[in-house]
Amino acid sequence: MSTDGDPLPLNSGDSNPLLDTLAPMPLAPDTADPARASEVDSVGVHPNPVSLSGSSISSPASPASSPSDPRVNGGLRRRKIRRRVSSSSSSSVASSSSNRASPTPSSSTSSAEAFADADEDEDRGSIDHQDPPNPRRRLAIEDALNLPVMKKPSHALKARPLRSLMEREMFAKSALFRDQFIGSSSLVERFELSYELSGHMGCVNALDFNETGTRLASGSDDLDVFIWDWERRRPAFSFNSGHRANVFQSKFLLFAGDTHVVTASRDGQVRLAELSATGTCNQTRKLAQHRGPSHKLTLLPSQPHTLLSGGEDGAVIHIDVREPKPGRKLLVQKKNEKMVPIYSIDSNKAQDEIFCTSGRDQYIRLFDRRKPSSALKEFCPHHLNGDSSMKTNVTCAVFSRDGSEVIGSYNDEDIYLFETEHSNRADFVKRYQGHRNSATVKGVKFYGNNDEYVISGSDCGHIFIWSKEQESIVHVIVDADEKGVVNVLEPHPHLPVLATSGLDDEIKIWLPTSKNLVTQETIAKIVIKNLREREDSNTVHEVDGEMLMEIWRQIQRNRAARVRNESFIGKGTLKVPQMTTRMMRMKGREREFNAQLLKSTQDAFHR
Template identity: 40%
Template sequence: MHKWSALLEFNRFQTCGKARTYRRRCYGNLHMAQRLELMAKLEGHWECVNSLNFNAEGDLLVSGSDDLQCQLWEWQSQKLLTSFSSRHRSNVFQSKFMPHKNNQTIITSSHDGSIRIHQLDEAGSRGVDSRKIGFHRGPVHKIAMHPALHETILTAGEDGCVLNIDIRLPNPINVVTVRSAGQPVGLYSIAINPLRPSEFVTGGKDQFVRVFDRRNAKPDDFVRELCPDHLVSTRIRCDDASLSVSEAVYNFDGTEILASYSDEDIYLFANDISTIEAKGTENSYLHQYQGHRNNDTVKGVNYFGQRSEFIVSGSDCGHIYIWDKESSHIVNFLFGDEDGALNCVEPNPTAPFLATSGFDHNVKIWAPSAEEEPSLQEVREHTIQNMRQRHQNLIRDYCEYYIRLRRRQMNDF
């Protein structure tokens, strides 16, 4: 049910004059999530777009692509401000504005394992400086920064390492190497707690979401380890049929962690002590979000709303799924990618707009301008199809694993 009235909120705004409260309530209401429709396509890349990031003010957007280019957009006017070479040797997986740099410093990471810093000129018309500031022995899908951590970047790579990069120092510091059964766990995701900058969360090539404290980060000394009870030990761990966490993110105040599992569902965990103690166990998730499919690529997941009122994710079927956080119901379902999987979903930090990208060679901007609420008649059909494909893929992976295992045993014999 709708809990927001535009007339009531506008009258309250005129009476009280609290623009921030008005903006927050407007952004996080059901009307905005349900009325999203395609506003614009930002054309400029000629390969898949893997990364999107708004600046803190929400008026600029930077994108990174398989074409090794980064592009800076004034998205409201659909104006391309600059396009510059990332100087990476392989797919650009992440491109983000660095805080407190007047939108002139962009950090990128890549499949080649390197992290680079790009300094734009004052007009933002061209890249004037680019240098490598860190390196992993494996692809780097995500980097994390926090306004309170000046000049500092956290990166996570498929080598299992989390690096702390201070751009004022010559060499990065290895904060922790995440391990399971003595072996490094390849990492897909890293995020910093918005209210506790010393805390960060990682996700990668096993079923656990791990929370660390930078002040005392050791391989076996995480703050907590999160995983739904039914996923801890019920599935076979093998090269092709294992669970992984494609992305884990904090909500607006760091009290919740949202994790998207490959070829599984999205789960919401508590990250505050009082809620964990009330639930009785850390592995009891608060909510489960179903319907999409996360198998072909490394899917992102995010919150929508300044108080994290909704959950948004792409899907292999090319659609955008938006769930109400508390009820877990799908409230919107949008076709967002013609060529296949939709991977990246990036909400605007200040207004109810959404940027998405995937296999299409463009960036799509979604605005709450639809005249009618969405028709969700196709949701059931696509959900059933996604679940059927997931089941078939799981059976195929297990069969292939057992065939390889049997061949290995015969060769040993």
């Protein structure tokens, strides 16, 4: 035994705190014998020996160990651990011999395939909890952990509760106290589902907190807008939006005590709802009309009565709710004299003359609304610039709080961050990987009072949270949507609270209360699964994702309407003439949808 430095007291009668700390860990095998090392490694023991002050501790199964060795008789707890590891080691001898007889997976087998094969083995019940783990699954996990996104430096922004609390009380630094805690990874890593808000009868496409964070507005495929008292887990009131198709956006205007809500819809209308203090909607009126669906609105902090809307007709409309004709076309986004549909629009909070758009091409464009004739700058990752083989769209782009950065989520690609001060056509500076954005028009947001994180939903039904600076995955909120896709994320303006929605009819509220952290192994499995699905989708002909979403929404609307009609007839509250009128209205909407579907299909194949 080598003795570098002072040896630790390992007498049987003495209690060694360092060894007690290591007691729950399986002891490492003697690496002098490769066969023994591989056998013990098959049950999950690390092959490297544990060294205490230069002393190598041998495995209990090693011939070098004996019952009289003081390292073995160092306490009752260590003897129990030793017996458990010894039994595991002995049982692994037979299993390892059978493993040697079976063919080893080739190095050309991908991690995704290994995961798939291991999942099939588990479904057949061939893996028991006492057996060694499937070698292909272990290989896949190791490969996944070696992916670039999994090897990013970890985010270590930890809160200091006592120091921050003292500074808040002694120096009135309440804002600093709040910022440190909301941006602390100790809280971000613990987001879990707290409760759901139920009331909508369709997919929830829009969420927006008011300035104080006391109310939450939501818009849905059921054409209703709900104003939620989210802390009490109930709606304050709801009203019909006046739209004829899916509500894509609902926002509180920045004046008059949250009594005005603007909405945008698939029907292309931008509407204003005027609310009363008693919790009712006085009226809704049309502010502007796009010649195609309007997905997003953005408010102008310096002018609380104004907003901008973007639509799939490529137009940006400037709206002032005080004017008799509030809508004024600001620009039409074009590329090579061809109109580019807009999916997203966002204003710079620090300088709201500047706004950005994204849509059905690979560019994020910055405009000045004082000189909107041409874009100030265009940003696109260089590997996507000019590549005609990749029909990449930017489903959402948003500014940071200070306007120095803009992030964009690319469909079936990654999320990229650009510096707005960089020159025109400059490449990205940060890249966030691991999620999947293919099926829907998916949002992306900064999170934290200092924009410490980037958050996005995914087609796998999970929510990804990355460190903005390190690009590493800080947390994955697992199973955030039962039907599989998370589209909308809305952080609370002042608290560590997150509201999300997707294909489910419910809104989910997430709080940092979980006692269990998601392991890196779980994150690696999710990442490799998304990577496999992305690779598979590139090998087949894909139908337009927007068209698939419209088919899904139509099925959901018809199902919800049938349920409502059956319940009304059962209660005797719906007469036959009313039923006939409602069914005729549904038939008319179905014919209109079929015509739109046919046109979308033709456009998709022509592209």
